[in-house]
Each structure stands twice: as C-alpha cells, then as structure tokens.
Amino acid sequence: MKSTLSRQRGRRAALGTGLACTVALALGACSVPGAGSGGQTQELTGGRITEPVTPKQVAAHGRTELRLIADSGDQEFLRRFVPLYEKKYPNVKVKVETKAFADFSKTIVNTMSGANPPDLIQGNQGYGVDGLLVQSGLLRPLDDVSHAYGWDLDFPSGATGQFRWSPDGRLFGSGNLYGISQSNEYVGVFYNRKVLDKAGVAPPKTWDDFTQALKKVKEAGELPIMLGNSDQYPGEQLLGTIQAQKVPVNKSRAWINGVPRTTFATQGNRESADELREWAKKGYLGSGYNGVSSDDAVTKFTGGKGAFLVAGSWNAPAVGKKLGDDAGFVIPRTSDGRTAAAGSFGLPWHISAKSDKTDAAVAFLGMMQSRTGAQAMADSGRLPVATEGVTMPNALGRQQADTGKRLLDDDGQTFYFDWASNSMLTTIGSATQDLLTGRKDVDAYLAAVQKDWKAFRSEQDEKAEKQGGGR
Amino acid sequence: MTAAAPPGTGADSARAGTSAGSSRRGDTRIRAWARRQYWPAYLYLLPGAAFYVLFVLRPLLTTAWISLFDWDGLTLGSWTGLDNYTALLSDPALRASLLHSLVFIFFYALLPVAAGLLLTGLMVRIRIRGLAVFRSLLFVPQVLSTVVIAVSWRWIYDTDGPVNGLLRAVGLGGIARSWLGDYTTALPSVGLIGSWIMYGLCMVLFLTGAMRIPRELFEAARLDGAGPVREFFTVILPALRGEISIALVLTVTQALRNFDIVWNTTTGGPGNSTSVPSVFIYQGAFVTRQVGSAAAIGIALTVLTVAVCGVIMRVLREREG
Numbered sequence: 001m002k003s004t005l006s007r008q009r010g011r012r013a014a015l016g017t018g019l020a021c022t023v024a025l026a027l028g029a030c031s032v033p034g035a036g037s038g039g040q041t042q043e044l045t046g047g048r049i050t051e052p053v054t055p056k057q058v059a060a061h062g063r064t065e066l067r068l069i070a071d072s073g074d075q076e077f078l079r080r081f082v083p084l085y086e087k088k089y090p091n092v093k094v095k096v097e098t099k100a101f102a103d104f105s106k107t108i109v110n111t112m113s114g115a116n117p118p119d120l121i122q123g124n125q126g127y128g129v130d131g132l133l134v135q136s137g138l139l140r141p142l143d144d145v146s147h148a149y150g151w152d153l154d155f156p157s158g159a160t161g162q163f164r165w166s167p168d169g170r171l172f173g174s175g176n177l178y179g180i181s182q183s184n185e186y187v188g189v190f191y192n193r194k195v196l197d198k199a200g201v202a203p204p205k206t207w208d209d210f211t212q213a214l215k216k217v218k219e220a221g222e223l224p225i226m227l228g229n230s231d232q233y234p235g236e237q238l239l240g241t242i243q244a245q246k247v248p249v250n251k252s253r254a255w256i257n258g259v260p261r262t263t264f265a266t267q268g269n270r271e272s273a274d275e276l277r278e279w280a281k282k283g284y285l286g287s288g289y290n291g292v293s294s295d296d297a298v299t300k301f302t303g304g305k306g307a308f309l310v311a312g313s314w315n316a317p318a319v320g321k322k323l324g325d326d327a328g329f330v331i332p333r334t335s336d337g338r339t340a341a342a343g344s345f346g347l348p349w350h351i352s353a354k355s356d357k358t359d360a361a362v363a364f365l366g367m368m369q370s371r372t373g374a375q376a377m378a379d380s381g382r383l384p385v386a387t388e389g390v391t392m393p394n395a396l397g398r399q400q401a402d403t404g405k406r407l408l409d410d411d412g413q414t415f416y417f418d419w420a421s422n423s424m425l426t427t428i429g430s431a432t433q434d435l436l437t438g439r440k441d442v443d444a445y446l447a448a449v450q451k452d453w454k455a456f457r458s459e460q461d462e463k464a465e466k467q468g469g470g471r
Numbered sequence: 472m473t474a475a476a477p478p479g480t481g482a483d484s485a486r487a488g489t490s491a492g493s494s495r496r497g498d499t500r501i502r503a504w505a506r507r508q509y510w511p512a513y514l515y516l517l518p519g520a521a522f523y524v525l526f527v528l529r530p531l532l533t534t535a536w537i538s539l540f541d542w543d544g545l546t547l548g549s550w551t552g553l554d555n556y557t558a559l560l561s562d563p564a565l566r567a568s569l570l571h572s573l574v575f576i577f578f579y580a581l582l583p584v585a586a587g588l589l590l591t592g593l594m595v596r597i598r599i600r601g602l603a604v605f606r607s608l609l610f611v612p613q614v615l616s617t618v619v620i621a622v623s624w625r626w627i628y629d630t631d632g633p634v635n636g637l638l639r640a641v642g643l644g645g646i647a648r649s650w651l652g653d654y655t656t657a658l659p660s661v662g663l664i665g666s667w668i669m670y671g672l673c674m675v676l677f678l679t680g681a682m683r684i685p686r687e688l689f690e691a692a693r694l695d696g697a698g699p700v701r702e703f704f705t706v707i708l709p710a711l712r713g714e715i716s717i718a719l720v721l722t723v724t725q726a727l728r729n730f731d732i733v734w735n736t737t738t739g740g741p742g743n744s745t746s747v748p749s750v751f752i753y754q755g756a757f758v759t760r761q762v763g764s765a766a767a768i769g770i771a772l773t774v775l776t777v778a779v780c781g782v783i784m785r786v787l788r789e790r791e792g
Contacts, residue, residue: 034548119521135546291653300631433742
C-alpha cells in the first residue's frame with residue numbers, strides 16, 4: 001500500500017514538473033524584447049582601407065567563402081557578375097542568396113542582427129531598413145572605401161545623401177556613407193510612338209511639349225496617360241514627376257531627409273498637386289485607375305492603350321519586349337533646362353560590421369562599381385550608374401542611359417517622398433488616391449502628408465534624445 | 472507494471488491520504504476530482520500538449536508580452552504598459568477598419584451560410600446525379616491559394632474584364648466601372664470574393680449533415696402535408712444546428728482575420744476604404760516597425776475573434792438530453 005502511494009506521488013510529481021516545464025517554456029520569452037542586440041561598434045571592421053584592394057591581398061586570406069543576400073531583382077546581374085569576380089579573385093567563392101523584394105525587405109534586418117550574418121547585403125534606403133541597421137551598429141561605414149576607390153568623384157555628392165546617416169541612425173541624408181550601388185533607377189515617361197503618330201504629336205522633349213501633348217492626345221480621342229494605381233505608389237510617382245519640374249531638388253530632399261522646420265505644404269507642392277488633380281479631372285488618366293495594378297498598367301500600355309506611361313526606368317525590359325522600336329523614353333526638361341525626376345540609385349549594398357572578410361567584400365564592391373560591373377548591369381537589362389564606355393543592349397536602353405547621365409550630371413534625383421517616414425508609403429499612397437478622385441482637396445492632401453511627417457520626426461527626436469541620454 | 476495498474480489502486484491510496492488530511496471543502500473537492508483521474512492517461516497527451524504549448528501558446532504569450540512595449544523589432548524596447556491598447560482604441564483609422572471587418576462578416580459568413588443552406592434545401596429535394604463531382608467542384612475555391620484567387624478576381628473586376636464586358640453586352644455599360652478602384656464598390660466587391668470562397672465549404676458541410684437526417688423524418692413531414700419550405704424549416708434547419716455553428720465559426724474567423732485577399736486586390740485602398748485590422752498588423756510589424764502596437768492589435772483581434780466565436784457556439788450549441 002505504502003509503496004503504491006509513493007509511486008503515485010512520484011508520478012504526480014513528474015507530471016507536475018512536466019507542467020511546470022511547459023509553463024516555463026511558454027513564459028521563457030519574457031525578457032525585454034530586443035535585449036542583447038548589439039550596440040554601435042567603435043572600430044572600423046577589417047581596418048581602414050586606403051587603396052583599392054588587390055587580388056594579392058585577397059589571396060593572402062586563403063580559401064574564402066563570401067556570403068551575400070540580395071533582392072531577386074539583382075539575380076540576373078549577379079549571375080553575370082559573380083563569375084567575373086571569382087575569376088579575378090580565384091580564392092573566393094561567392095555564395096549568393098536572393099529573395100523576392102517583399103520577403104527580402106521584411107527579413108533582412110533580422111538576418112543581419114543574427115549571430116552569423118552574411119558578409120554583404122542589400123538594404124533599402126530610408127528608416128525602415130537602412131536606418132534600423134545603422135541604429136543597431138550592424139553596418140560598416142564605407143567612407144574610407146569611397147575615398148580609396150574614388151566613388152566620391154563618380155557620384156554627385158548630393159545624391160550620395162541617400163546612403164548617408166548620422167552614426168545613431170536617426171538622421172538620414174548626411175553623415176557617414178554606409179552603402180553604394182551600381183544601378184540608377186528613376187521615374188520617367190515612356191511613350192508609344194504609334195499612339196502619338198495617330199494624334200499627330202511629336203515625342204516631347206520639354207515639360208511644355210509634354211503637357212501640350214497630353215491635351216492633343218486627349219482631343220484626338222486617345223488615352224493620354226496609362227495609370228495603374230491600386231498599389232498606391234504609382235500615383236505618388238506621378239506627383240513626384242510633376243513636382244520635380246516645379247521644386248528645386250535640394251528642397252525636396254531636405255523634406256524627405258527630415259530637416260527640421262521643412263514642410264510638404266510648399267507653394268511648389270501645392271501647384272503640383274493642383275496640376276495632378278486637374279489631369280484627373282480632364283480625363284488625362286482615364287477612369288478606374290485606382291483599381292488597376294501597376295503591372296496590369298504596363299501590360300495595357302504595351303498592348304496599345306495610352307500614349308504615355310509614367311513609370312520607373314526598371315520597366316524598360318517589359319515595355320521594350322512588347323513595343324520594340326515603337327517605345328520611347330524621356331524625362332521632359334524643366335523650363336530652365338534641367339533634368340530632374342523622382343529617382344534614386346538601386347538598393348544599396350552594405351558590408352556587415354561583423355564580417356571578417358572585409359578585403360574580399362570591399363573588392364566585390366570595388367569591382368561592382370567599375371566598368372566591368374557597369375557592363376554586367378547593362379547586360380542584365382538594367383541601367384548602370386556609370387554609362388561611359390558601356391554598351392546598352394537596345395535603343396530604349398541607350399535612351400535611358402542618356403537620360404540617366406543627364407539626371408546625374410544635373411544631380412536631379414529628388415528621391416522618393418515615401419522615404420520620409422516608415423508609414424509614408426501608405427499615407428501618401430492613399431492620400432494621392434483621395435486627391436485624384438477629389439475626395440481630398442489640395443489643402444487636406446498636403447496637410448495629411450505633413451501630419452505623418454511631423455509625427456515621425458517627433459518620434460525620432462524623442463528616441464534620439466533617449467539614446468543620447470543612455471550613452 | 473506500474474503504468475498498467477487498474478485505476479482503483481490509485482483511488483484507494485488517494486482516499487487514504489484524504490482521511491489523514493485537511494477538512495476544507497475546496498481542498499476535498501479537488502482531491503475528489505484528482506481521485507477520479509487516471510493520471511497516466513495524461514502522459515499520452517504530453518507530446519501533443521508540448522507542441523501546442525511551443526507553437527501556439529508560447530507565441531501567443533510572447534505577442535501579449537511584446538504588446539506592452541514600444542519596440543522597433545531590433546533595438547531595445549521600452550516598457551509602455553497598456554499604452555498600445557489605449558492608443559488603439561482612439562485610432563479612427565483602426566475603428567474604420569473594424570467596421571470594414573463587420574461588413575466582411577456579412578460577406579464571408581452570413582451570405583455563404585445562407586447560400587449554402589438554400590442550395591442544401593434544394594439538393595435534398597432534387598436528387599442530382601454526379602453529386603460528388605459537384606461537391607468537389609464547389610470546394611475548389613477552398614483549395615486554391617488565395618493569391619491565385621485574388622489575381623483572378625482582379626482580372627474579373629478589371630475595367631476591361633468580364634464583369635464589365637457582360638454589363639456592356641446587355642446594355643448596362645452605364646454602371647460598368649473599375650469595381651475595385653471605386654470608393655463605393657471596392658468593399659462589397661472584395662467581400663463577394665470572400666462569399667465565393669466560403670459558400671462551397673458551407674454547402675459541403677451542410678450537405679454532409681443533411682445526409683445524416685433519417686429518411687423517416689422527411690416522410691413524416693411530407694405525410695403531415697409539409698411543403699418544401701416547411702420541410703426546410705422543421706426538418707433540415709434544426710438538424711443542421713451543429714454544422715451551422717461550425718460553418719459560422721470558420722467563416723467568421725476568416726472574415727475577421729482577412730488579409731491576403733484584401734492585400735492582393737486593393738492593398739486596403741482606394742484611400743482606406745477596404746482597410747482591415749490585419750493590414751495594420753502587417754504594416755506595424757514589417758513596414759513601420761511599430762512591433763509593440765502591431766502585437767496589441769493582434770491580441771485585441773484574437774480576443775475579439777474568440778469572443779465572437781464563443782457567442783456563436785453558445786447560441787447554437789446542441790440541446791443536451
């Protein structure tokens with residue numbers, strides 16, 4: 001009897017322990033979230049780079065595996081470029097991982113904060129990805145590399161602001177250089193020569209030509225602009241295209257970078273929003289655009305619907321494939337002869353602050369920014385930053401390269417409004433839908449955008465203050 | 472050997488323990504309950520329970536814990552207590568999205584259940600050959616990936632799509648429009664996609680339930696002179712109480728947590744006219760990096776869903792006895 005009792009108790013105790021364990025397991029996560037995340041590193045990972053890294057220096061490290069994670073948009077480029085790199089640096093084996101942009105941009109921050117992050121990654125301009133990576137001290141500053149390789153000579157200094165952050169990662173647009181890119185991406189105007197011919201309009205060269213063309217195409221009974229805005233960002237890009245004509249580039253950038261006491265409700269922005277609303281009213285954008293996805297808009301445009309498509313230069317392969325020589329591309333010049341557009345460089349490449357293969361990683365970026373990298377970019381159907389001596393694959397590509405060069409020479413990338421805050425993509429996207437349909441008047445539109453900006457700025461200032469106090 | 476001991480052995484020993492123990496009633500009751508248990512049986516539950524705790528309870532508790540912080544998902548979070556919850560109550564955009572969810576309950580739950588019941592009523596009276604084939608076909612929307620469904624319906628609703636084509640063909644071109652891009656039609660249009668996904672599931676559930684109704688009940692009803700309507704309300708509907716409850720719980724849950732269809736058809740637009748709480752969770756967690764507040768919305772949504780489903784199950788529970 002007694003032994004049964006104790007056995008019973010023993011079993012119950014075991015069950016109790018099991019239960020306690022499971023509860024403990026369930027509660028185990030209860031520490032302050034983010035505890036143990038790395039602080040800012042003081043030293044420059046891998047030492048200061050003063051001259052371009054040579055194959056000999058890289059070879060001195062022996063067999064090296066360089067791990068990188070990139071957006072799948074760069075897959076084709078990497079497929080061409082990586083073998084060239086491995087040939088020049090034979091002791092390095094590059095392990096490439098690519099992910100579709102949506103997955104990539106959502107997971108890259110956590111991947112980098114892990115114990116064994118990849119050596120090279122692509123980030124994303126703005127607070128959501130790059131800002132967080134800098135705040136957490138996960139990226140190696142590249143100012144020394146930039147000097148050593150002369151990138152600061154190739155890039156217009158204003159435009160490199162998109163890769164610059166204050167060391168605490170709270171202010172965007174100035175400070176250390178954390179990234180670099182070989183791709184140039186901007187919003188321009190695609191046109192369909194056939195539709196323009198039907199309306200008796202010549203391809204536009206200036207903004208005046210363009211607005212006149214819209215009117216004439218409409219009068220000829222054709223759709224002037226094919227817009228697909230269910231993804232919400234194409235409307236923002238259309239506004240940005242108009243706005244780049246009317247507002248000095250550094251003014252737009254200052255607001256996007258969060259310079260104190262700047263506002264979205266400027267006279268230039270008001271005029272731009274007014275003009276966009278007018279276009280919608282006059283039927284230049286057709287009807288139903290808020291229900292058409294951006295991909296579908298490209299398909300409809302290449303199917304012959306619409307004289308113009310205001311879209312990213314990265315749509316060139318899709319447009320050129322279907323329309324061939326009927327397709328053209330332009331950024332209409334401003335009234336004072338400048339070239340300016342909503343645009344930026346491609347996703348920035350970063351070196352991990354935890355990487356112990358800095359030489360190989362620097363060599364990778366150095367070669368990517370060279371003519372070899374530029375040609376590989378062009379061959380993969382994309383537009384490189386450096387276009388001197390690079391052969392573009394077709395006429396549309398050459399047009400884009402010329403326009404892109406003018407854009408860089410004039411330092412005319414305005415960046416994108418949605419970089420201004422983490423929630424701006426949604427805020428300005430849905431507000432622009434409201435503006436187009438007249439649900440919001442211009443004043444309410446500008447106010448809604450500025451309200452988001454202000455809330456985000458005060459949040460950033462508050463956090464910077466807290467961080468400063470803690471250090 | 473021990474594990475195979477008959478339950479009685481344990482009960483005896485437990486009783487011996489009680490007689491020597493305390494006199495408090497609650498304690499006695501617990502002991503009485505404990506005495507009735509066959510403890511080794513719980514060992515069989517352990518593997519399942521461990522998985523449940525690890526992959527359901529633990530994430531849920533972690534989420535609840537994170538919801539008490541202001542956290543960007545990476546750097547050190549700061550404790551804010553219930554601030555995320557009070558902020559959530561005063562957010563007009565979120566309130567609007569909750570209203571959209573209620574509209575979705577109509578389209579995702581009430582409409583499919585009504586359609587399923589109607590079709591069941593018809594199919595019980597009219598014997599259809601190849602019923603199994605029909606059933607599988609009607610179940611297809613349930614099996615398809617929601618992204619595929621969203622893309623197909625985007626085309627169906629397109630300005631140049633078949634819905635508008637049909638309208639123009641019958642001379643109703645005046646009401647043809649971009650169904651997903653229009654502020655007034657976007658919400659019901661997305662809702663109808665949900666109805667289409669859900670009604671097959673409801674019908675299959677109800678048909679299976681109706682098969683189990685004894686033939687005699689129908690015969691008795693018919694002998695008493697019941698027409699098809701009377702028969703539906705007195706025989707079929709009461710017998711399907713359990714199935715209706717299950718169907719409503721499944722569909723209401725889908726309606727409240729709806730994300731994929733909305734995201735892939737309208738991204739919550741035009742404006743904010745189709746936003747739902749899940750869109751805010753996604754944006755908070757992955758885009759704006761307000762992980763704490765996203766977790767708070769998640770927990771609130773979970774509580775709401777469980778509460779609504781609890782009410783449904785309570786109202787529609789089978790009468791005992």
